[in-house]
Amino acid sequence: MPDHYRDDAPMEFSLCRRRIVVGGVLLMGSLAAFPTLSATSSNVTLAREPLARFMDISSLLIPHQLDRGIGKRLAIAMTAATPSLPDHIIELLAIARKKRARVVEDFFPDIPQGPLKETALSIISAWYMGVLTDAPGAEVFAYEFALMYQPTVDVMTIPTYAKSGPNGWNAIAPPLSDMPKF
Template sequence: MDMTDPSRDDCPEEFNLTRRKLMVGGALFAGGMLLAPEISAQTLGAVAPEVSSNFMDVSSLLIDHHLDPEVGARMAAAMLRINPEIAQDIGAIIDIAKKKNARIVEDFFADIPEGRVKDTALAIISAWYTGVVENSANAEVFAFETALMYQPTHDVMTIPTYAISGPNGWNAEAPALGDMPTF
């Protein structure tokens, strides 16, 4: 049987893969993969390193817990999108803390003036505890399983999720079955 017969319809020409099409497709794929880190950094809203560093400094002053720097960078970017003046507010909070030689939030929080700067400090605390930066139906979740509101009871209570063993529970090994009863 002649496989090049033009009357055959079991392999239309548009589905016929030639080496040239394969090479062009591979080159386009490789080019796309090279651009992927740049695109993902833009879509995540990467912020300048000093803003992210200052955000983590303020966060560690406001919250006495181990904080994930990667989550902090994403939170800083999201908060900067919502409030472009947050960098100045963070700078003001750092200045107040430095003047008081603060190590923990109780050392300086009372000296933060009412208004935008105090609202920023409270928003940062809220973001770390709830895992979101705004209260809306479309809020982006940054830290579900690392949200600080779940940490005090982490050893005795499962984080609310559809997976019985906790977030990403479908990755966990299933418990061994006990001996089945014999009838």
């Protein structure tokens, strides 16, 4: 048996094997993390000003408290799907400012039919549905925070397999009432 295969081999050989194992683990870990890093790095590419404009037009179009994190993800995805979105948002904000709008009803009738109206409707739809398109396999941006559930949150449960609601598997289940005795 050659010397480098024995347990009492010189230190250089055992360190070399450990370095190979550790290097392989690090390489595999970095390859596994690469898709995650590329997905999160796209979040950084959106500048503050376009995000602020997206949130401004969203708050004018939608009369609810909007989550900034969901808004950021929606803005990035909508900009990737529709490259002209930033220009449309600027035009929509100009119409709203011209009308001194505080709510959607103040300026929505003045939006011309065509791409601007479609952009406004797609922003509203994305916030309410939590997805950009209503198609199988669509990326979900907001599930339990999708705005379609907010008007009826006190009477309607969000569809889920967890008994106490979305993410309910980590919540303490409410106590059951006493069963009637016959």
